[in-house]
Structures are given as structure tokens and as C-alpha cells.
Amino acid sequence: MEIDLLFFINLFLDTLSYWWVIVPSIFLGLIVGAIPGFSAANTIIILLPFTLIMEVEVGLIFMIALYSSSRMGAGIPAILVNIPGTAGAAATPLDGYPMTKSGRGQQALAISFVSSTLGGLLTTVLAIAAMPILAKVGFYMHSVEMVVVMLFGISLIASIAAKDTLKGLIAGFFGLMIGSIGADHVYATPRGTFGFLEFYDGVPLIPALVGLFAVSEALLVIEGESVLVKKKQIEEDHSSWNETIIGMKIAFKHWWHITWNSLIGLVVGVIPGAGASIASFVAYQQSRTYSKTPELYGTGHPPGLIAPESANNGVTSGTLIPLLVLGIPGGATAAIMMVVLQYQGVNTGPRLFLDNPTLGYGVFMAMFVTYLFMLLTIMPLSRYMSRVTLISTVYMSPLIISFTLIGSYVPRTYMFDMYLAFAFGIIGYIARKTGYHVAAILIGVILGPLLEQYMLRALKMSDGDVMVLFRSDLANVLWIVLVVTLSFPYIMKKFRSRKDTPPDKPEGQENVFAKD
Amino acid sequence: MGNEPESGSTDNSANDDVRVSLGGELILPIMALVFTLYYFSTIVDSPWTAQVNAFMVGSLLISVIVLFLLRMAIMVSRGEADLGLGNLLQPAKLLPSRLIYIVLIVLYLLGIEWGGGFTISTFLFLLCAMLLLNKGKDKAFVLGLSAGLALLGYGVFIIAFETRFPAGPFEKLMQGVF
Numbered sequence: 001m002e003i004d005l006l007f008f009i010n011l012f013l014d015t016l017s018y019w020w021v022i023v024p025s026i027f028l029g030l031i032v033g034a035i036p037g038f039s040a041a042n043t044i045i046i047l048l049p050f051t052l053i054m055e056v057e058v059g060l061i062f063m064i065a066l067y068s069s070s071r072m073g074a075g076i077p078a079i080l081v082n083i084p085g086t087a088g089a090a091a092t093p094l095d096g097y098p099m100t101k102s103g104r105g106q107q108a109l110a111i112s113f114v115s116s117t118l119g120g121l122l123t124t125v126l127a128i129a130a131m132p133i134l135a136k137v138g139f140y141m142h143s144v145e146m147v148v149v150m151l152f153g154i155s156l157i158a159s160i161a162a163k164d165t166l167k168g169l170i171a172g173f174f175g176l177m178i179g180s181i182g183a184d185h186v187y188a189t190p191r192g193t194f195g196f197l198e199f200y201d202g203v204p205l206i207p208a209l210v211g212l213f214a215v216s217e218a219l220l221v222i223e224g225e226s227v228l229v230k231k232k233q234i235e236e237d238h239s240s241w242n243e244t245i246i247g248m249k250i251a252f253k254h255w256w257h258i259t260w261n262s263l264i265g266l267v268v269g270v271i272p273g274a275g276a277s278i279a280s281f282v283a284y285q286q287s288r289t290y291s292k293t294p295e296l297y298g299t300g301h302p303p304g305l306i307a308p309e310s311a312n313n314g315v316t317s318g319t320l321i322p323l324l325v326l327g328i329p330g331g332a333t334a335a336i337m338m339v340v341l342q343y344q345g346v347n348t349g350p351r352l353f354l355d356n357p358t359l360g361y362g363v364f365m366a367m368f369v370t371y372l373f374m375l376l377t378i379m380p381l382s383r384y385m386s387r388v389t390l391i392s393t394v395y396m397s398p399l400i401i402s403f404t405l406i407g408s409y410v411p412r413t414y415m416f417d418m419y420l421a422f423a424f425g426i427i428g429y430i431a432r433k434t435g436y437h438v439a440a441i442l443i444g445v446i447l448g449p450l451l452e453q454y455m456l457r458a459l460k461m462s463d464g465d466v467m468v469l470f471r472s473d474l475a476n477v478l479w480i481v482l483v484v485t486l487s488f489p490y491i492m493k494k495f496r497s498r499k500d501t502p503p504d505k506p507e508g509q510e511n512v513f514a515k516d
Numbered sequence: 517m518g519n520e521p522e523s524g525s526t527d528n529s530a531n532d533d534v535r536v537s538l539g540g541e542l543i544l545p546i547m548a549l550v551f552t553l554y555y556f557s558t559i560v561d562s563p564w565t566a567q568v569n570a571f572m573v574g575s576l577l578i579s580v581i582v583l584f585l586l587r588m589a590i591m592v593s594r595g596e597a598d599l600g601l602g603n604l605l606q607p608a609k610l611l612p613s614r615l616i617y618i619v620l621i622v623l624y625l626l627g628i629e630w631g632g633g634f635t636i637s638t639f640l641f642l643l644c645a646m647l648l649l650n651k652g653k654d655k656a657f658v659l660g661l662s663a664g665l666a667l668l669g670y671g672v673f674i675i676a677f678e679t680r681f682p683a684g685p686f687e688k689l690m691q692g693v694f
């Protein structure tokens with residue numbers, strides 16, 4: 001079969017005919033994405049019996065549409081109530097929630113939707129065009145390089161909580177230690193488990209996510225009558241379509257920002273295991289570092305919302321590249337897709353594009369069409385979604401607590417996980433009240449086991465020689481990028497303060513003031 | 517709300533005469549320190565493969581905590597800060613209801629574990645929590661809302677999605693119907 005323009009046009013038209021699967025899946029994905037602890041992966045697992053009896057194309061399109069829209073859906077509660085639907089949206093509230101608090105929730109949702117959709121569309125087109133080349137990134141990322149990438153992610157924690165780097169580091173390293181709980185990879189020695197068997201497989205991420213974000217937030221919101229500061233409620237209550245249009249305009253004005261950050265998402269997504277959470281924080285950090293107004297980040301600054309939203313949607317196509325080209329799933333949802341494909345007798349890997357190019361490229365075309373439909377169907381909803389913020393916390397808080405705690409029960413059906421989510425909720429509450437970043441703790445928990453895994457692999461290959469971390473050219477380049485990224489904000493800060501310093505006063509005048 | 521530092525340190529910057537209360541900020545580092553030392557105690561006799569990562573990360577964590585404590589000690593010795601809890605327990609008027617709320621959450625979890633199941637436990641929790649936070653107002657509305665939400669959860673998750681939620685008397689009773 002010849003892969004030319006006609007092939008892609010036919011594929012596009014063919015995928016469009018599956019609108020009856022795509023549109024309902026988009027709404028389902030939005031809903032499940034917006035419920036913390038209830039990810040696309042969970043939903044696909046729950047609906048696995050249906051997926052398996054569907055035709056392979058229909059099943060794939062259903063999973064892809066659900067996956068893409070849930071990524072966008074996760075940003076909704078992150079913006080409106082400061083609770084990311086998934087870990088991938090953990091950087092979204094940094095600027096999205098302050099926008100909501102200042103009565104610009106509808107605008108923030110419009111910005112998020114445009115950034116997500118354009119980011120997703122762009123990276124999908126790029127993935128289709130450059131998939132075989134991009135897949136090679138996975139070949140170069142060995143354990144040593146992955147250790148550096150992990151450390152890169154961790155070092156961002158301190159930078160993200162830049163108001164107090166020490167606190168950021170404490171939160172991040174504490175998260176890493178929590179993430180190290182469980183049996184060790186070689187001898188299965190239990191470590192830091194407090195004697196609980198439920199910890200032997202490590203700390204489950206869903207209870208950690210639910211507790212640190214949802215439960216702690218629910219405990220905190222009861223301090224106010226609604227999520228909004230009272231005087232801003234009136235503005236939100238009277239918001240019109242104009243807010244959505246303003247939000248869209250802001251997003252389109254930052255088209256270059258969307259392009260750049262969705263590319264970051266695409267590249268990070270290709271790295272197996274890195275995922276949307278790392279991509280969104282990397283994008284946020286890069287956006288702030290190279291911004292002319294970094295001090296505005298964290299105060300409801302639109303580029304601070306655009307960066308993570310376009311990046312985490314860029315990841316969706318990225319994670320599928322190693323799955324389809326190498327047969328290595330880039331994340332949980334990709335792994336579930338792989339199981340379904342194998343059940344249907346489709347083997348992913350280098351031969352997929354030779355044996356069944358319609359299916360291989362069809363995955364990305366399904367994603368492209370999904371994002372196209374999302375642009376048309378979701379945007380009108382932003383006006384009504386922002387009304388969530390007007391619900392009284394009296395009703396909101398207990399609802400969040402009950403439905404998210406029960407959500408933490410779903411993946412493993414352990415009562416233990418509900419108690420664990422509650423414990424994380426208390427930790428998160430203390431962290432929030434005392435100025436520690438809950439996102440830093442969560443990123444630590446996510447990266448903890450991955451760091452250990454890659455570190456051990458690297459050390460084993462070098463018989464315990466730590467210098468192995470500096471023997472790879474690519475790793476050394478990454479080290480340099482790490483150092484530059486960490487030091488750049490300080491250099492820029494110094495440069496700016498020097499630039500902003502008023503000209504020296506005449507010597508005589510200075511002495512007069514000194515005497516006073 | 518959540519992403520802004522809400523420690524006492526931020527409240528007092530405008531007034532030089534008021535000391536910053538840093539006691540609340542000590543809770544998390546102390547928890548982290550105690551946990552790290554406990555973690556070390558569980559791997560002392562383990563093979564190096566089980567130790568290397570934890571000792572590396574743990575040492576870094578302890579170093580950062582020591583730096584943080586040093587900074588705090590300097591501020592306290594200069595009279596710039598004290599060890600009060602800051603706004604950790606603020607607003608004070610909400611403290612009793614917040615404590616009762618936390619007790620209700622624990623009771624909710626115990627209710628599910630002791631056989632109450634999802635629907636009944638959720639209904640009772642929502643009812644009690646909403647009445648508590650609403651100071652006993654709008655009883656009929658709260659009753660209807662709690663029942664409606666619990667039943668909605670049952671309908672969507674257990675009936676429609678067949679999610680394995682904890683089953684109790686209500687779920688078992690309804691099993692005969694659905």
C-alpha cells in the first residue's frame with residue numbers, strides 16, 4: 001500500500017465516519033477526566049468487556065477519543081476547584097486556579113480548551129509525519145540517561161516552588177522517600193512499609209493523588225463559602241459568552257507558546273514512563289524561565305496555563321509512538337491499549353506499519369479527528385462549566401471527599417487505599433497551610449520508584465561505579481541542560497535586578513543619607 | 517488557595533514588629549525526618565541494591581532539612597520569628613467543626629469497612645457533613661440532596677459501570693432487582 005496524500009485523505013474521511021463513537025467518547029472522557037482518581041485508564045479497564053467485543057477499529061477509536069478528551073477533562077477541576085483530575089494536570093492549577101479565584105474561570109477554561117485542542121492537533125499531525133524518526137528517541141534513552149531525566153524532573157520541583165526553594169526541595173525529597181516505600185526490586189526486601197502488606201508493591205498513585213489534591217482541598221475549601229472570593233462571585237455569576245471569546249483570543253494570541261509547549265509534550269511523551277505530569281511541569285518551568293514577566297506566574301497568568309495544558313495534550317500522541325513503533329507502551333493507558341490490540345490479534349512494533357499501515361496511522365488519525373471534534377463540541381460548554389465554582393462549599397466539600405475517596409478504592413479494591421488517601425489528605429492539608437507544595441510531594445511519589453529502578457540498572461551495569469552517570473555523551477548533554485535550566489532563573493533574576501537598579505546617586509548625596 | 521503559601525510567614529511581612537510564626541512549617545520536615553530515619557532502620561541489614569537509592573535520596577532530604585532548621589534557628593535567635601503554629605489552625609472559629617468533619621470522614625471510612633457499603637455510608641456521611649457545614653440549616657434540602665447523590669453514585673458507578681465498590685445491605689438488596 002502506498003502511503004501518500006490520498007491515503008491520508010481517505011483515512012481522514014474514513015475516521016470521520018466514526019463520529020458516532022467519537023462524540024459520546026469525548027463527553028465520557030471529559031467526565032471521567034474531571035473526576036479525580038477516575039482516569040481514562042480506569043474507564044477503559046471498566047469498559048474492557050465492551051471494548052473487546054467491538055471491532056478492532058471501533059475499539060481503538062473509542063479508546064483514543066476517551067484518552068484524548070480525558071486529558072482535557074482533567075484540566076477542568078484543576079482550573080475550577082484546584083483539584084487536578086489526573087497527575088498530568090498537576091501544573092494546571094498553578095495559574096488556572098488563581099484565574100478562577102479572580103472571577104475568570106470561564107476565560108481560563110476557554111484558554112485551556114484552545115491550548116489543549118491546538119496542542120493535541122499539532123502534535124498529532126507531527127506524529128503522523130515524523131513518527132518513525134521520533135520513535136528513535138526511545139532507543140537512545142538508556143538507564144543512565146533516564147536517571148538524569150528523573151533528576152531533571154526532581155530539580156524542577158524546587159524551581160516550581162520558587163518562593164522558597166528549601167521548602168520545595170523538602171516536599172520533593174519527602175515525596176521521593178514516600179515513593180521508595182515497598183519491596184526492593186532485586187531481593188523483595190520490604191522497606192518502610194510499616195508492616196502493611198498493601199505497601200509491598202509500592203505506594204499506589206491514585207490514593208496519593210486523591211489525598212494530596214482532592215481531600216486536602218476539600219478540607220481547605222470549607223474556610224470559604226465558595227471557591228471564589230466573594231466579591232468575584234458576582235462577576236462570575238454575570239459572566240457571558242464574551243469571557244469565552246476573550247479566553248479564545250488570548251489563547252490564539254499565544255499560538256507560538258502553544259506550539260512550543262506541545263512539542264515539549266510530544267518529546268517527553270515519547271520517553272517511556274515520563275508522561276504528562278513531567279511534561280506539564282517541564283513546559284511550565286520552560287515557559288516561566290524564558291518569560292519576560294516570570295513574576296506573574298502563579299498569579300493567574302495565561303501563559304502559565306497554556307504551557308501545561310498544551311504540553312499534556314502533546315503527550316497523548318507522544319506516548320503512543322513507542323507503543324506503535326517499538327511495541328513499548330509509554331504509559332498506563334497505552335499499556336491497556338496494547339492488551340486490547342493483542343487480544344484482537346494485532347501486534348504492535350516495527351512491522352505494524354508494514355503489515356497494517358491503515359491501523360498504525362489510523363490511531364493518530366483518530367486522535368486528530370477527536371481533537372477536531374473537541375474544538376467544535378467542548379468550547380460552548382466552557383460558559384456553563386465555570387458555574388461549578390458558584391456551588392457552595394457546604395455541598396461541594398463532602399461530595400469531593402466521598403466520591404474521590406471511593407475513587408481511590410477502585411483500582412485495587414482495598415479498603416486500605418481509602419485510609420491511605422485520607423492520610424495523604426491530612427499531609428496535603430498541613431502542607432498547603434504551611435506553604436509546602438503538594439504537587440512537589442506528588443511528583444516525588446511518582447518519580448521515586450522510577451528513579452530507583454533506573455539508578456539500580458545503571459549501577460548494576462557498571463558494578464556499582466557511580467561515575468557511570470557521567471560516561472554517556474547524551475547524559476552529559478542532559479546534565480549540562482539540567483545545570484543551565486537550574487541556574488538560568490538566578491542569572492536572569494540577577495540580570496534583571498541589575499537592569500532595574502536606579503543609577504547610582506551622587507557621592508555627596510549618598511553620604512548625607514548615610515549620616516541621617 | 518492551594519498553591520499559595522499560606523504559612524504565617526506570608527501574613528506578617530507588612531509589619532516588621534510582628535514576628536513570623538514558623539512552628540507550623542516544622543511539622544512536615546519533622547514528619548519527613550522521622551519517616552526517613554524509620555526507613556533507614558528497615559534497610560540497615562538489607563543488600564546494597566535495597567539501600568543505595570534510599571540512602572542517596574534520604575541523605576539529600578536530611579541535608580535540606582538541616583539547612584531549613586538552621587535558617588529557622590537563625591531567624592528565631594534574631595527575634596524575627598517564633599515557634600507559634602501560625603495560621604495552621606486558623607480560622608479559629610472553624611476549628612471545632614473542622615475536627616468534627618475529620619471525625620465524620622473517619623466514621624465514613626469505618627462505616628464502609630464495617631459493612632455499611634457505598635450507598636448507605638455515602639448517604640449518611642453526606643447528610644451529616646452537609647448539616648454540620650451548613651449549621652443545621654435547610655434540613656429537607658440536604659436530606660434530599662444527600663439521598664439523590666448517593667443514589668446517583670450507585671446508579672452510575674455500580675449499575676451502569678459495574679464498578680467494584682464496597683457492597684453493603686443496600687447493594688445486596690438491590691442485587692435482586694438489577
